[in-house]
Amino acid sequence: MAGGIYSEETCPVCGSKMRDNHKGERGAVACPDHPMVHAHRIYVKFGRKHKKRFTSYRMAFKWLNHLRTEKDEREEKFDIEDYGFQKPKSFATLAPKYLERKKGLKSYGKICHDINKAAEHFGAMNMREISGGMLDDYLYGLKCDDGSSMSDKTRANHCSRLHDFWKWCLARGDVLTLAEFPTFPHIEYELAYRKIITWEVQEQVLAKVKEMTWEKNPKIWFGCDLLATYTALRPDDLRRLNENSMDDAGWLTIYNPTKKKNKFKYIRLHEDHVGHWKSLQKLFPALPEIPFFRHHGRVRGTTKTGIIFGENVFYLAWQKACEAMNLKGVPLYPGTKHTTASETAKLMGSDRAKNASGLSNKAFERYCQVENSDAFEVVSEIRKKKGEVVLLGGHRGTTVSGGVSNDNASKR
Numbered sequence: 570m571a572g573g574i575y576s577e578e579t580c581p582v583c584g585s586k587m588r589d590n591h592k593g594e595r596g597a598v599a600c601p602d603h604p605m606v607h608a609h610r611i612y613v614k615f616g617r618k619h620k621k622r623f624t625s626y627r628m629a630f631k632w633l634n635h636l637r638t639e640k641d642e643r644e645e646k647f648d649i650e651d652y653g654f655q656k657p658k659s660f661a662t663l664a665p666k667y668l669e670r671k672k673g674l675k676s677y678g679k680i681c682h683d684i685n686k687a688a689e690h691f692g693a694m695n696m697r698e699i700s701g702g703m704l705d706d707y708l709y710g711l712k713c714d715d716g717s718s719m720s721d722k723t724r725a726n727h728c729s730r731l732h733d734f735w736k737w738c739l740a741r742g743d744v745l746t747l748a749e750f751p752t753f754p755h756i757e758y759e760l761a762y763r764k765i766i767t768w769e770v771q772e773q774v775l776a777k778v779k780e781m782t783w784e785k786n787p788k789i790w791f792g793c794d795l796l797a798t799y800t801a802l803r804p805d806d807l808r809r810l811n812e813n814s815m816d817d818a819g820w821l822t823i824y825n826p827t828k829k830k831n832k833f834k835y836i837r838l839h840e841d842h843v844g845h846w847k848s849l850q851k852l853f854p855a856l857p858e859i860p861f862f863r864h865h866g867r868v869r870g871t872t873k874t875g876i877i878f879g880e881n882v883f884y885l886a887w888q889k890a891c892e893a894m895n896l897k898g899v900p901l902y903p904g905t906k907h908t909t910a911s912e913t914a915k916l917m918g919s920d921r922a923k924n925a926s927g928l929s930n931k932a933f934e935r936y937c938q939v940e941n942s943d944a945f946e947v948v949s950e951i952r953k954k955k956g957e958v959v960l961l962g963g964h965r966g967t968t969v970s971g972g973v974s975n976d977n978a979s980k981r
């Protein structure tokens with residue numbers, strides 16, 4: 570039989586090496602010649618790699634039996650290292666190592682959240698002991714952190730992050746074999762279609778934003794208007810713009826735009842916007858490196874003057890305008906970018922709209938909720954509509970046509 574219980578102590582009477590008396594659970598490591606003399610510091614040794622110390626023979630005996638049973642049952646899959654103090658191939662041990670490698674990724678926070686949540690569940694379990702069934706049970710038992718039920722989209726994301734973790738473990742070579750790789754559940758989900766509004770309603774919200782924020786800081790409206798016009802812009806891109814970000818030809822250069830590290834994004838501004846940019850610079854002069862979108866304390870003596878806009882400035886302004894109009898369920902992003910992408914597609918065909926939006930195909934299909942129609946057939950409509958829409962800022966829609974998610978939108 571593999572393994573045994575030993576002690577380094579010698580008999581204080583005769584100096585002999587103490588030995589296991591093999592009397593079962595009630596046995597002891599004792600002197601062969603003085604059976605009443607027992608060792609107090611004992612250990613279980615199992616092969617050359619495993620040594621675990623005990624002060625109670627009973628506990629040592631149980632542990633040794635456990636190892637022997639495991640070896641019997643797992644046969645060639647048995648690896649004594651899995652039973653060491655470190656449990657090097659357990660979920661809980663590998664997870665922090667994995668997360669260490671993922672630092673610096675934009676999605677690090679989400680990866681951390683999901684992997685740590687799973688680590689709480691699987692804990693010291695050996696990776697190869699975790700079956701597809703266990704993963705299925707775990708994933709479908711998940712709830713959101715606030716206790717509400719989890720959407721299948723979120724569940725699928727969680728599943729895919731775990732799958733990445735397993736792939737990393739597989740690539741390490743000594744954690745599990747391909748044959749031991751569990752079958753991950755396939756989680757079906759449908760992307761929810763975003764609520765979008767028409768260009769007319771979008772213009773109404775923008776006008777409301779203007780009305781509500783112009784006195785405080787005209788750049789709030791200007792930023793929202795840029796977002797509603799240039800679908801490749803993200804709210805966070807605006808925060809990266811400095812006073813010197815626009816060149817003489819009206820091109821904006823955005824350094825390190827959101828999601829693409831160490832890259833530039835160029836946006837060509839419509840001449841109306843070039844004019845707005847310049848007049849705002851005259852109104853609020855500043856050095857070239859100062860963030861363009863910053864607070865100007867014109868109202869209520871705010872102390873924030875000169876400080877770059879927080880992440881939520883545009884979002885909150887848009888939301889307040891929508892509330893004032895009793896328009897629900899259309900936050901800044903769907904209301905600006907996605908609405909514009911969708912409306913552009915109606916006018917110019919979805920290929921051109923997609924190229925302008927910088928969205929991936931799948932994302933674009935979600936946001937673009939119109940059938941692709943031959944651009945030429947709607948050209949005359951485009952001319953008319955486009956003509957109205959590019960009258961930025963001053964234009965207010967007069968009709969509320971289809972696609973409005975809330976009937977009250979017209980009764981503001």
Ligand SMILES: [Zn+2]
Pocket residue numbers: 580581582583584585600601602603606
């Ligand atoms: Zn002795």
